[in-house]
Amino acid sequence: MSEAMLRIAALNVDYGRCIDDDRLEDWPGFFTQHAHYRITTADNHARGWPAGVIHATSRAMLQDRVSATRQASVYESQRYRHVIGLPAVTELASVDPALRAWRAETGFMVARIMRDGRTELFATGRYLDRIEQHDERLAFAERIVVCDSPVIDTLLVLPL
């Protein structure tokens, strides 16, 4: 259990650094090929509403999003800094012992730093994940980013 907790914690560290270090092209590589990725609000999630501000159902869609982000003019004006807590982890039963999988839930805070130095707490929330192990590597088969705020900033250009 705590071995999985640490491995998933390390995965989250790498995930956050990838975004914060502006290596967005590597970001889809954290997901499985048919992964679901969604950013939504706590209110909408509690109501069971599937719609999200961002909704992707494959790694290819995430790659498209990165390309679009690189072309957005607002893009260079900001950076993010993730601080991610430790995950609460449950291993999922599997018929195939070679395919391990877990549910994880992890709180986060993201700061946004503008070009003029303004630093603000930009987003808080939790990651609801299904994580799979393929060939010793962990990847997100599902990552739902549940933001605490009912209002998601329209300047959401980088992934959370």
Place this chain on the structure above:
Amino acid sequence: MSEAMLRIAALNVDYGRCIDDDRLEDWPGFFTQHAHYRITTADNHARGWPAGVIHATSRAMLQDRVSATRQASVYESQRYRHVIGLPAVTELASVDPALRAWRAETGFMVARIMRDGRTELFATGRYLDRIEQHDERLAFAERIVVCDSPVIDTLLVLPL
């Protein structure tokens, strides 16, 4: 040592999620029956003043507080998000090997998210804990929440 650090880190994760997920009725369950829980300021703590903004000396008092919170009108207007660091841990000597106990000290930040989306860094500080193991479970026998700010927000409705 690092096994205790991880177990206490996992306890803190569960503690923060319980509050942030609005499962307040579960919150007293993190404490022993005769636990002390106190929220105070760094200044008052340094002076040795025992008074706190909130001061409970049993789990039953914490349950009463949850009931009062549920009735407060201000309650639904806000949520918290905890990000809790790793604990610094010292095991306490015990005559009874079945009763293990530790001192732990852990930094935290709590964001408050209002209904209109305003998100702010609400409280920072450290947890000073005495943690006991009963039947393989860890619980707080004492949790002193030492807030860095000399001014504790009067809108402190949820526990820290």
Place this chain on the structure above:
Amino acid sequence: MSEAMLRIAALNVDYGRCIDDDRLEDWPGFFTQHAHYRITTADNHARGWPAGVIHATSRAMLQDRVSATRQASVYESQRYRHVIGLPAVTELASVDPALRAWRAETGFMVARIMRDGRTELFATGRYLDRIEQHDERLAFAERIVVCDSPVIDTLLVLPL
């Protein structure tokens, strides 16, 4: 690997507590005798500019800085609270098995709490470290504090 990650995480916890608890005189003890310590911005770091807002090349220089801080009038008006993520760690090859060393990279957020209670997200960034083990103890041989903001607050009196 995850043993080193945990040891370095614990080192970072102790480092942050030392500053946040106002035990500045202990702070130089986290560094080797000839350690390099530098605070710089992400922009300057990316350009390879060596200059930093603060730049020390020995533990003695860090001790001098602490003495100067203790004499600064602005000093008592603020406290910090560090929340430090988990490190991404790479062990460095060494000819001497008794001298282990690692590179580590770790995200952080620091809040500043003023005497009147104002709490703000003061600095975010990452630590780029070279860490050495001497006599079972870990110490920073190099710590570059890369702040995300291009503007480093002129009120930077405490170390990051």
